[in-house]
Amino acid sequence: MRIIGIDPGTGILGFGVIDVVRGRTRLVTAGVITTPAHTPLPERLEEIYNGLSEIIAETKPEVMAIEKLYFAQNVTTAMSVSHARGVAMLTGQQARLRLEEYTPLQIKQTMTGYGRATKKQVQEMVRIQLGLAEVPKPDDCADALAAAIMCGFVLGHE
Numbered sequence: 001m002r003i004i005g006i007d008p009g010t011g012i013l014g015f016g017v018i019d020v021v022r023g024r025t026r027l028v029t030a031g032v033i034t035t036p037a038h039t040p041l042p043e044r045l046e047e048i049y050n051g052l053s054e055i056i057a058e059t060k061p062e063v064m065a066i067e068k069l070y071f072a073q074n075v076t077t078a079m080s081v082s083h084a085r086g087v088a089m090l091t092g093q094q095a096r097l098r099l100e101e102y103t104p105l106q107i108k109q110t111m112t113g114y115g116r117a118t119k120k121q122v123q124e125m126v127r128i129q130l131g132l133a134e135v136p137k138p139d140d141c142a143d144a145l146a147a148a149i150m151c152g153f154v155l156g157h158e
Contacts, residue, residue, distance in 0.1 A: 001019070001020045001021075001062055001063065001152065001155065002017065002018070002019050002020075002028065002059065002060065002061040002062055002063070003017070003018055003019075003020060003061055003062070003063045003064075003065055003148040003151050003152055003155075004016070004017045004055070004056065004059065004061040004063070004064050004065070004092075004097070004148060005017075005018070005064075005065045005066075005143075005144040005145055005146065005147035005148025005149070005151065006052075006064060006065070006066040006067065006085075006088045006092075006144055006147065007067055007140045007141075007143035007144040007147065008066065008067060008069075008081050008082075008084045008085035008088055009080075009081055009084055009140060010035060010041070010044055010045075010048070010080040010081065010083060010084045011034065011035060011037060011044075012032050012033075012034050012138070012140045013032060013033045013034075013048055013051075013052070013084055013088065013140070014030075014031075014032050014138070014139075014140030014141045014142070014143050014144035015030065015031060015032070015033065015052070015055060015141070015144050016029075016030035016136070016141060016142075016144040016145030016147075016148050017029050017030065017055070017059045017061055017148070018130070018145065018148045018149065018152065020152035020155075020156060023156055025129050025130055025149055025152055026130070027130045027132065027145070028059055029055075029059060030136055030141045030144065030145055031141055032138060032140050032141055033047065033048055033051040033052065033055075035047045035048065041080070041083065044084075045083055045084065045087045048084055048087050048088065048091075049087050049090070049091055052087075052088055052091045053091055053094075053095070056091065056092070056095045056097070057095075061097060062097065062098060063097055063098045063099075063100060063151060063155065064088070064089075064092035064097040064098070064099050064100070065100045065101075065102060065147040065148050065150065065151035066085065066088060066089060066092070066099065066100070066101055066102075066147065067085075067101075067102060067103075067104060067107065067143065067144075067147050068101045068102060068103045068104075069081060069082055069085060100151050100154070100155070102147055102150055102151070106150065107122070107143075107146050107147055107150050108121075108122055110149075110150040110153055110154075111125040111126070111129075111146050111149065111150060112125055119139060119142075119143075122142070122143075122146050123135040123136070123139070123142040123146075125146070126142050126145045126146050126149060129149050130145065130149075
């Protein structure tokens, strides 16, 4: 099964594509889609849509695992991230991917066994699960891979 994980954001949207075969995970590709800070929001969302559409067309995942939003203290940031999340979900829906959503707490719990794990602990587990020499950079990319790996665990036990 091929899974694309998404860590939504307007300035930086992280993505990670993995293959899960017989319980083993393998990295296909990962990275970020970035948009310039002072660009109008509609243009930024279009850039995210176009970039994600291209990644999906190239890698052909079957499932999209996307991080759910948690309540942020900064409402402006939460709104911006929710726009990017909506565009990512629409892109996945248009590609006929199965959409799975997970909270940051669920991802931390699955990846480390502890719901209040630090980012560094989650990133280290991503590195270990994928057999990588180093933690994927930037953080948004590692977070997207964590969502994809969690999805592989969950769907592998259905």
